[in-house]
Amino acid sequence: xxxxxxxxxxxxxxxxxxxxxxxxxxxxxxxxxxxxxxxxxxxxxxxxxxxxxxxxxxxxxxxxxxxxxxxxxxxxxxxxxxxxxxxxxxxxxxxxxxxxxxxxxxxxxxxxxxxxxxxxxxxxxxxxxxxxxxxxxxxxxxxxxxxxxxxxxxxxxxxxxxxxxxxxxxxxxxxxxxxxxxxxxxxxxxxxxxxxxxxxxxxxxxxxxxxxxxxxxxxxxxxxxxxxxxxxxxxxxxxxxxxxxxxxxxxxxxxxxxxxxxxxxxxxxxxxxxxxxxxxxxxxxxxxxxxxxxxxxxxxxxxxxxxxxxxxxxxxxxxxxxxxxxxxxxxxxxxxxxxxxxxxxxxxxxxxxxxxxxxxxxxxxxxxxxxxxxxxxxxxxxxxxxxxxxxxxxxxxxxxxxxxxxxxxxxxxxxxxxxxxxxxxxxxxxxxxxxxxxxxxxxxxxxxxxxxxxxxxxxxxxxxxxxxxxxxxxxxxxxxxxxxxxxxxxxxxxxxxxxxxxxxxxxxxxxxxxxxxxxxxxxxxxxxxxxxxxxxxxxxxxxxxxxxxxxxxxxxxxxxxxxxxxxxxxxxxxxxxxx
Ligand code: PEP
Ligand code: MG
Numbered sequence: 001x002x003x004x005x006x007x008x009x010x011x012x013x014x015x016x017x018x019x020x021x022x023x024x025x026x027x028x029x030x031x032x033x034x035x036x037x038x039x040x041x042x043x044x045x046x047x048x049x050x051x052x053x054x055x056x057x058x059x060x061x062x063x064x065x066x067x068x069x070x071x072x073x074x075x076x077x078x079x080x081x082x083x084x085x086x087x088x089x090x091x092x093x094x095x096x097x098x099x100x101x102x103x104x105x106x107x108x109x110x111x112x113x114x115x116x117x118x119x120x121x122x123x124x125x126x127x128x129x130x131x132x133x134x135x136x137x138x139x140x141x142x143x144x145x146x147x148x149x150x151x152x153x154x155x156x157x158x159x160x161x162x163x164x165x166x167x168x169x170x171x172x173x174x175x176x177x178x179x180x181x182x183x184x185x186x187x188x189x190x191x192x193x194x195x196x197x198x199x200x201x202x203x204x205x206x207x208x209x210x211x212x213x214x215x216x217x218x219x220x221x222x223x224x225x226x227x228x229x230x231x232x233x234x235x236x237x238x239x240x241x242x243x244x245x246x247x248x249x250x251x252x253x254x255x256x257x258x259x260x261x262x263x264x265x266x267x268x269x270x271x272x273x274x275x276x277x278x279x280x281x282x283x284x285x286x287x288x289x290x291x292x293x294x295x296x297x298x299x300x301x302x303x304x305x306x307x308x309x310x311x312x313x314x315x316x317x318x319x320x321x322x323x324x325x326x327x328x329x330x331x332x333x334x335x336x337x338x339x340x341x342x343x344x345x346x347x348x349x350x351x352x353x354x355x356x357x358x359x360x361x362x363x364x365x366x367x368x369x370x371x372x373x374x375x376x377x378x379x380x381x382x383x384x385x386x387x388x389x390x391x392x393x394x395x396x397x398x399x400x401x402x403x404x405x406x407x408x409x410x411x412x413x414x415x416x417x418x419x420x421x422x423x424x425x426x427x428x429x430x431x432x433x434x435x436x437x438x439x440x441x442x443x444x445x446x447x448x449x450x451x452x453x454x455x456x457x458x459x460x461x462x463x464x465x466x467x468x469x470x471x472x473x474x475x476x477x478x479x480x481x482x483x484x485x486x487x488x489x490x491x492x493x494x495x496x497x498x499x500x501x502x503x504x505x506x507x508x509x510x511x512x513x514x515x516x517x518x519x520x521x522x523x524x525x526x527x528x529x530x531x532x533x534x535x536x537x538x539x540x541x542x543x544x545x546x547x548x549x550x551x552x553x554x555x556x557x558x559x560x561x562x563x564x565x566x567x568x569x570x571x572x573x574x575x576x577x578x579x
Contacts, residue, residue: 001234006182006207007472008227009193013245014180014202015238018231019158020216021165022133026140028216031104033095041095045102048142053082055138081135087113103143107215110136115212129212154178159220161229163211167342170195171278171305180222182229184209188475189455189466189505191341194298197505198278200285200529204229206469251576255532259290263535265517267542273535274330274525276503279305280318283325285528290535293330293386295525296451296503297322299374300338309370315377323385330386332428332451332501332525333378335371335403337392339363341467355465360393365402375410382422389425390451395433400446430503432456437485444496451525452489454504458482477506478559478566483515487554490520501525510577511566513537518550533577540573 019027033041056075064072081087087109094105110132117129154177162169163184170192173181181196186205196203202224213231214220221230221241230237263273274295275286286294302310302318310318323331339359351357364371378389389407394400404427414421429436429443432453436443444450454477459466461482464474476482486502493500501523506512508526510533516524517538526534549569556562571578 001237002213002231004182004204004207004210004229004231006204006227006229007186007188007469008224009186009188009190009205010181010196010199010201010203011224012200012202012248013224013241014159014222015241015245016157016159016179016220018161018214018216018218018220019154020211020214021160021162021169022211026103026137026144026216028101028103028107031101031217032099033101035099038096038099041102042092044143045091045095045106048102048106048139049082049088051142052135052138053079056082078131078135081132103140104215104217106139106143107136110139111212111215118209118212159222161210161214161216161220165192167191167301167304171301173199175199175201180220180224182207182210182220182222184211185467185469187465187467187469187472189459191467194455194505194527195278197508197527197529198276198282200527206472208469252532255536258532258535258539259288261290261535261539263292263538265538265541265543265546267544269517269522269543271517271538272330272501272523273531273538274332274501274503274523275528275531276508276525277322277528280321280325282528283322286531287325289528289531291329291528291531293332294322294326295330295332295501295523296390297331297333298337299334300336300342303336303338304342312373312377315374316380319377319381319387320384323381323387326385328385330388332388332390333381334390334392334430335361335374335378336364337361355459361391361399361403362393365399365406368406371406372410375407376414379407379410379414379421379425380419382425383420387422387425388428388449390428390430390449392430392453393432393456394429394443395435397439397442397446400429400443404446428499430456431489432460432504434461434485437488440489440492441496444492444498447498449499449501450489450493451501451503452486454482454486454502454506457485457504461485476559476563477504477509477512478563480554480557480559480562483519483554483562486516486521487519494520499523508534510534510537510570510574511563514541514546514549514569515553515566517541517543518546518548518553537570537574537577 056078060072060075090109091105094100095102114129114132117125154174157177157179159180160178161182165183180201181203183192183205184207186192193205202222204222204224204227207229218232221233263271272292274293275291276296277283277294278298278301319333337360340354381387391403426448428447428449428451430453431450455466458475458477462474462479464471466475490500502521503525507524508530513534553562553565556565567578
């Protein structure tokens with residue numbers, strides 16, 4: 001049994017077969033072979049080794065001819081490894097005695113060798129691990145032929161284990177078959193974390209390297225509450241976690257009874273509980289969980305999941321679908337928030353500080369045809385329901401005025417062409433850059449609503465990259481500085497009489513619900529799977545109780561104390577949600 005500690009980003013427990021994603025998309029089809037098939041499997045292994053040797057010799061000869069013998073020698077080393085009697089002996093033993101399939105035996109053994117190189121204290125030797133991966137891939141290719149199984153074509157439930165996932169990989173995850181997610185890198189605010197939460201599957205990121213410890217096909221447990229990944233779990237651990245899965249299922253069932261009840265505190269204060277979505281189909285999920293609307297529709301995923309740039313009609317169809325599903329409930333469409341970790345393949349990935357660079361609204365303002373296309377589609381869709389538009393990453397008043405002017409310009413354009421749209425469309429901004437909070441009294445004069453984006457607000461307030469596991473302990477919504485900015489924003493909105501929402505991951509975490517209600521927040525937008533839990537808390541507390549919790553928490557001086565105090569208070573009222 002081997003445990004990896006990472007960052008818990010999406011709650012729940014998943015137990016299942018590992019699908020290890022590396023660059024070639026091999027899936028080890030099975031771990032074991034029948035006893036009477038052993039001789040045939042050994043023969044298959046030998047044939048794969050011989051075929052690999054022929055390929056390597058061909059490469060050696062070609063390179064020697066072009067560049068000289070010295071360069072060809074690189075392949076000589078590969079050949080020696082491939083013909084190493086010890087390696088062959090170990091592989092044969094795994095197949096003969098433990099009945100492993102050749103693919104699994106090859107991958108396990110070579111990854112074990114690679115790990116030895118990686119852990120040696122020399123960057124030169126660590127690099128040599130790549131030679132071993134190279135041989136592994138070559139043998140797998142010869143064993144599996146074309147029988148690869150790519151992420152987009154899964155046929156049975158798996159837990160994805162990867163070094164990292166690109167935004168388009170996460171956007172294309174097949175929800176029927178991906179039941180959990182682990183990545184070596186990443187932090188609590190990374191796009192992988194957000195998508196996993198949206199899918200409602202347990203996820204852990206930032207575990208550090210594990211690629212040499214798994215090949216795929218192994219049983220793995222993901223504990224998305226503790227940020228723990230267990231490779232090769234023993235029977236007792238499996239039984240314990242199965243029990244936990246069962247308890248969770250029972251809790252989910254109990255919470256389902258709340259679906260049609262309002263999110264209202266015990267003393268009758270109404271709370272707007274909305275859902276966050278990345279993909280149009282999630283609107284149905286929000287309704288099924290009892291959301292009162294969509295508080296954040298992250299439209300950039302339209303781009304991240306697509307092979308070609310969406311045109312106005314593609315935007316319009318996506319928005320229309322969501323608005324119609326929500327049948328008159330509010331739908332807040334956020335304009336494109338591309339860049340930083342939500343990058344398009346091939347865009348400026350050599351930016352030194354992508355989170356401080358050309359991202360989000362800045363990128364939209366640099367690419368006006370793209371931005372106008374989106375605004376036209378939003379405006380056209382605005383007549384279909386209660387649509388609102390929201391601009392991300394606003395950092396100055398002039399920027400806000402610029403986007404409002406552009407919106408007015410697009411309105412004129414539509415008017416000229418006789419296209420119907422809602423002229424009184426509500427316009428809001430994300431509050432996710434501290435400069436906006438510092439001048440919040442000026443911003444509230446110029447918008448219809450605010451939505452606090454803690455995912456970014458935390459990183460810009462504390463100077464902590466939201467997707468970097470090495471600084472992850474500093475990345476927390478419980479930091480008193482972050483809480484102060486939230487308090488200032490809520491107060492300013494209330495004074496001005498405009499709505500204020502909180503749509504960062506913070507509002508989907510049960511730990512913070514009482515605090516946020518106590519600070520005066522009456523709108524929260526959360527990942528759909530968290531809606532029942534948050535509703536349950538709202539319905540179990542009074543505003544007075546929450547105000548007392550907020551007052552106490554705001555007096556504490558560090559994130560650790562605040563978090564443990566809040567968890568303690570939650571435990572008092574709803575122990576089953578306190579984790
Ligand atoms: C945020 O920053 O809190 C937010 C909701 O937006 P995103 O996570 O998409 O940056
Ligand atoms: Mg953001």
